[in-house]
Amino acid sequence: MSKLAKGILFPVLFLLAWEIVMRATRMQSDSLAPPSEIAAAFWRAALDGTLAQRTYETLRAALTGLAVGGGLAVVMSIALGLVPAFARLMRFSIEALRPVPSVALIPVAILVLGFGYAMEISLIAFSAFWPVLIYGHAAIVNIEPQLLEVSRVLRLGAFGRVTKIVLPAALPRYFVGFRLSAAVSLIIAVTVEIAANPMGVGHELMVASQSLHPDLMFAMVLWIGLVGWSLNAALLFAQRRLFGPAGAGVAAR
Amino acid sequence: MSLIEFRGIDHSFGARPVLQSIDIEVEESEFVCIVGPSGCGKTTLLRLLAGLLTPAGGEVTLGGKRVTEPPREVAFMFQDYSKALLPWRTASGNVSLALEASGYPRAQRPARIHELLEKVGLAGHAENYPAQLSGGMQQRLQIARCLAQEPEVLLMDEPFGALDAMTRQALQDEMLRLVESTRTTALFVTHDLEEAIYLGDRVVALYPNPGRVAQVFDVTLPRPRNQLTTRESPEFLRLRRAIFDFVREGET
Numbered sequence: 001m002s003k004l005a006k007g008i009l010f011p012v013l014f015l016l017a018w019e020i021v022m023r024a025t026r027m028q029s030d031s032l033a034p035p036s037e038i039a040a041a042f043w044r045a046a047l048d049g050t051l052a053q054r055t056y057e058t059l060r061a062a063l064t065g066l067a068v069g070g071g072l073a074v075v076m077s078i079a080l081g082l083v084p085a086f087a088r089l090m091r092f093s094i095e096a097l098r099p100v101p102s103v104a105l106i107p108v109a110i111l112v113l114g115f116g117y118a119m120e121i122s123l124i125a126f127s128a129f130w131p132v133l134i135y136g137h138a139a140i141v142n143i144e145p146q147l148l149e150v151s152r153v154l155r156l157g158a159f160g161r162v163t164k165i166v167l168p169a170a171l172p173r174y175f176v177g178f179r180l181s182a183a184v185s186l187i188i189a190v191t192v193e194i195a196a197n198p199m200g201v202g203h204e205l206m207v208a209s210q211s212l213h214p215d216l217m218f219a220m221v222l223w224i225g226l227v228g229w230s231l232n233a234a235l236l237f238a239q240r241r242l243f244g245p246a247g248a249g250v251a252a253r
Numbered sequence: 254m255s256l257i258e259f260r261g262i263d264h265s266f267g268a269r270p271v272l273q274s275i276d277i278e279v280e281e282s283e284f285v286c287i288v289g290p291s292g293c294g295k296t297t298l299l300r301l302l303a304g305l306l307t308p309a310g311g312e313v314t315l316g317g318k319r320v321t322e323p324p325r326e327v328a329f330m331f332q333d334y335s336k337a338l339l340p341w342r343t344a345s346g347n348v349s350l351a352l353e354a355s356g357y358p359r360a361q362r363p364a365r366i367h368e369l370l371e372k373v374g375l376a377g378h379a380e381n382y383p384a385q386l387s388g389g390m391q392q393r394l395q396i397a398r399c400l401a402q403e404p405e406v407l408l409m410d411e412p413f414g415a416l417d418a419m420t421r422q423a424l425q426d427e428m429l430r431l432v433e434s435t436r437t438t439a440l441f442v443t444h445d446l447e448e449a450i451y452l453g454d455r456v457v458a459l460y461p462n463p464g465r466v467a468q469v470f471d472v473t474l475p476r477p478r479n480q481l482t483t484r485e486s487p488e489f490l491r492l493r494r495a496i497f498d499f500v501r502e503g504e505t
Contacts, residue, residue: 146336153303153329154354154402164350168341 033215041215042223050204055227058200061117062182062189065124070181072125073132074174078162080133081140081170094133102127102188106195116199120192127188128181135177139170172243179235186228201227254317256281256438257302257406263310264297270463271297275311277457277466284432284439286449286456290500294464295442299408302440303329315406325355328404332411334391338383344370344394345379351401369397372431389420396428400435407432409441413448422480425452429478446500450492451478458499470496 015035022034045051080087102123113119151161193202201224208216255278262275271294279285287295300306301313304323313320331337338347345366352362370376373393383391392412399407413421432439443449449456456470474483483489
């Protein structure tokens with residue numbers, strides 16, 4: 001409890017000081033709002049359903065994109081990891097595509113797909129693809145060779161080898177890749193919404209800024225931070241639960 | 254025709270020859286130990302028979318058939334148990350892997366797993382993960398998984414090398430008992446001469462660099478063997494002396 005108290009001491013003091021300074025100077029600003037007004041704006045957005053609607057749009061795009069991009073990356077990384085010839089064939093293409101900033105593809109995606117979910121999801125999928133691919137490929141290539149020999153002397157078939165040895169051995173690292181991709185997904189979702197797509201919390205944030213509503217703008221910034229933090233916390237929790245006793249052994253190798 | 258035949262085996266890793274014109278024959282239900290200093294290719298011999306490697310020259314046959322891939326009849330016990338067990342599966346899950354691979358009927362697996370774990374004294378640890386087991390217990394678990402394959406031939410690559418002396422002796426006796434009761438043919442690689450004499454019907458000594466068969470010693474000690482009386486018998490001491498002198502000669 002005292003750890004928590006120490007942790008929130010600075011933010012609380014900061015918010016108090018902010019509130020006091022703004023009230024004492026009676027500052028009228030188009031770019032700043034006292035914390036009490038930010039809280040009020042947040043409360044209004046929560047009550048009239050905008051917050052839930054916008055959050056749903058952003059999360060739907062981010063999670064769908066994560067599932068599509070991450071899913072494709074799992075398939076691709078297995079193929080790359082198990083077929084060295086395929087990995088050699090694809091190496092150049094991967095190294096050429098990976099550094100392309102997904103933000104640079106926003107105009108392309110708009111031209112091809114127009115506004116809406118499809119465009120946003122495909123950009124998120126592109127970004128979420130890479131961390132899972134890189135971590136997954138590395139995990140498969142670095143599987144303990146003796147485990148593969150075990151699968152050979154036990155005469156496991158190709159399917160059994162992938163499902164019973166390769167994927168479980170690589171799973172913890174896949175999960176790390178997915179956690180990184182989840183963070184990237186949210187960033188790209190909000191970026192696309194701020195830059196172009198008229199939906200989600202990013203769009204709400206942009207509208208608040210352009211219509212000179214700093215209270216709502218800051219409320220949205222804080223809310224996006226909270227959503228991102230919760231997403232990561234949920235995945236961390238799942239990781240600990242999934243890989244608890246057995247994961248310790250995997251991590252130790 | 255012998256059950257297992259190595260005929261004129263040559264093998265090399267890159268430019269370095271590891272085995273040179275090896276001829277060894279192993280009869281059914283025989284227990285053969287292979288000893289030699291490091292670099293004599295004794296592990297490579299096992300891996301050739303397990304179908305994990307293909308010899309550059311000569312051929313390995315099992316029951317008259319040339320070994321080109323891991324044969325169904327062969328189980329392999331790895332030296333490094335910590336890397337041979339699946340860390341994300343419990344003890345029973347690790348035994349189950351062998352049953353799953355051989356297509357053992359699903360409904361009968363739990364009973365079979367329990368029976369196998371009981372045989373190696375791990376019935377009380379069925380739900381423990383390998384990381385929660387001691388080294389000796391992990392190696393017992395590997396024995397159970399090998400037995401689950403119902404092998405005709407059991408290949409063991411220095412399986413007890415990393416264990417303490419007490420655990421090693423206990424496991425030697427348990428393994429001998431299991432192998433004898435199932436009349437399994439065994440090939441056992443070790444660098445411990447006494448272990449080789451204690452376990453084997455024959456001891457094959459190899460020269461290093463490249464590995465060649467130096468001499469074969471017949472062990473006529475009575476079975477069942479006993480950690481005290483066998484190791485104190487004049488014949489055991491004579492063999493120990495003979496092989497020891499021989500290996501030392503080979504090293505100079």
